[in-house]
Amino acid sequence: MPASPANDPTLHSWIDIRPTEDFPIQNLPFGVISTPERGPRLAVAIGGYALDLYACAQRGYFDSIAEDVPALGAALPKVFRRRSLNAFLRLGRPAWRAVREAASALLRHDNPTLRDDEEAVRDCLLRQRDVDLLRPVKPANYTDFYSSLEHATNVGKLFRPDNPLLPNWRHLPVAYHGRASSIVVSGTAIRRPQGQYRPAGQEAPVFGPSQQLDFELETAFVVGKTTALGETVPIDQAEDHIFGLLLFNDWSARDIQSWEYQPLGPFLGKSFASSVSPWVVTLDALEPFRVAGPGQEPLPLPYLQMPGEQHFDIQLEMLLLPAGSTVAPLVLSHTSTSYLYWSMAQQLTHHTSNGCPLVAGDLCASGTISGPTPGSLGCLLELTLGGTQPLRLPNDLNLTYLQDGDTVILRGYAEKNGLRIGLGEVSGTVLPAAG
Numbered sequence: 001m002p003a004s005p006a007n008d009p010t011l012h013s014w015i016d017i018r019p020t021e022d023f024p025i026q027n028l029p030f031g032v033i034s035t036p037e038r039g040p041r042l043a044v045a046i047g048g049y050a051l052d053l054y055a056c057a058q059r060g061y062f063d064s065i066a067e068d069v070p071a072l073g074a075a076l077p078k079v080f081r082r083r084s085l086n087a088f089l090r091l092g093r094p095a096w097r098a099v100r101e102a103a104s105a106l107l108r109h110d111n112p113t114l115r116d117d118e119e120a121v122r123d124c125l126l127r128q129r130d131v132d133l134l135r136p137v138k139p140a141n142y143t144d145f146y147s148s149l150e151h152a153t154n155v156g157k158l159f160r161p162d163n164p165l166l167p168n169w170r171h172l173p174v175a176y177h178g179r180a181s182s183i184v185v186s187g188t189a190i191r192r193p194q195g196q197y198r199p200a201g202q203e204a205p206v207f208g209p210s211q212q213l214d215f216e217l218e219t220a221f222v223v224g225k226t227t228a229l230g231e232t233v234p235i236d237q238a239e240d241h242i243f244g245l246l247l248f249n250d251w252s253a254r255d256i257q258s259w260e261y262q263p264l265g266p267f268l269g270k271s272f273a274s275s276v277s278p279w280v281v282t283l284d285a286l287e288p289f290r291v292a293g294p295g296q297e298p299l300p301l302p303y304l305q306m307p308g309e310q311h312f313d314i315q316l317e318m319l320l321l322p323a324g325s326t327v328a329p330l331v332l333s334h335t336s337t338s339y340l341y342w343s344m345a346q347q348l349t350h351h352t353s354n355g356c357p358l359v360a361g362d363l364c365a366s367g368t369i370s371g372p373t374p375g376s377l378g379c380l381l382e383l384t385l386g387g388t389q390p391l392r393l394p395n396d397l398n399l400t401y402l403q404d405g406d407t408v409i410l411r412g413y414a415e416k417n418g419l420r421i422g423l424g425e426v427s428g429t430v431l432p433a434a435g
């Protein structure tokens, strides 16, 4: 697919945006905003602002693309007055691309249409800090992969020092089906879960608040296209089914997880909450940041083989703001999506290889992303070797697992040749277990 003109690195906007901000005109990620007066609207982020797509459509700014993309024309303007991106996703890639390009044209420095109309600017452009940023999609399903070789090896070593990687791992992207019902947007407080676990050295399990609450540094892709029961997606078409990427924190209760997971995998140690960032960065916007990835040995089976650059280099940082802290958040981990062994295209193709339908709005998370160095480990289970070696932080702070009141923040951005595309952030604060 040819590069979108909205990616032109020389573009700049009439809105003032610093080079270190996440949302320059080359990004334009999609999300859902809400105010008490307007209710929910679809929007794209530009600098510190949100461009209200419903307001733009009502002013006729999308009339010309509505002619070019009939599915979009039939859905305007109502498709932008929704509580999630789902209906917009179902319009397909030509509609996603046309709207991003029309928004880009409206916002570029030399287009007076919106720029010089003060009343329209007040109507269409809202400060992000003045609106609620809602969960961008309503996922019917959520799948969590396990696609980082370093993470799978490190976790495997904790349980099986001699044989960390199971025999299937290099042949298929391992995953489990999670719960879509507990996926929350950034800023939602996370209640420490209660559950059954077996304290170290004891025979019998107990029930109570988890003592080993952890985060998992992940990204997730948003499925853009619904497939039919029995339909499979060939790997060279897989990316047409992917709308974009967001940041994902897969909160995990390690004590509950380690007691319950055999033989059928993660269950209540995971399903109490996962947090997502509010803005979905499109694959179009990420196009300049493609990389080859780590290489696969042995070669996967033919249905999972795909030449070329199938990975993206997105820098990811996990930060901790300890309970009661007034200092700046502490960086716990810095890693990159380029370390992932399995690509999103491989994950999607494998997911549909048995004919199981995907639904537009579904989320597929990467699994914890760890790199090869101690500073690039994506969860406390790894950073503290199963809780046995506390992290020493500034101010005499020792960290094993999360405490009530701790805030965890995940940030992500891609940067190349002076162009920076951010994913924004996802944060959550731990609340005490229910009384």
Ligand code: MN
Binding pocket: 144, 216, 218, 250, 367, 368
């Ligand atoms: Mn996970």
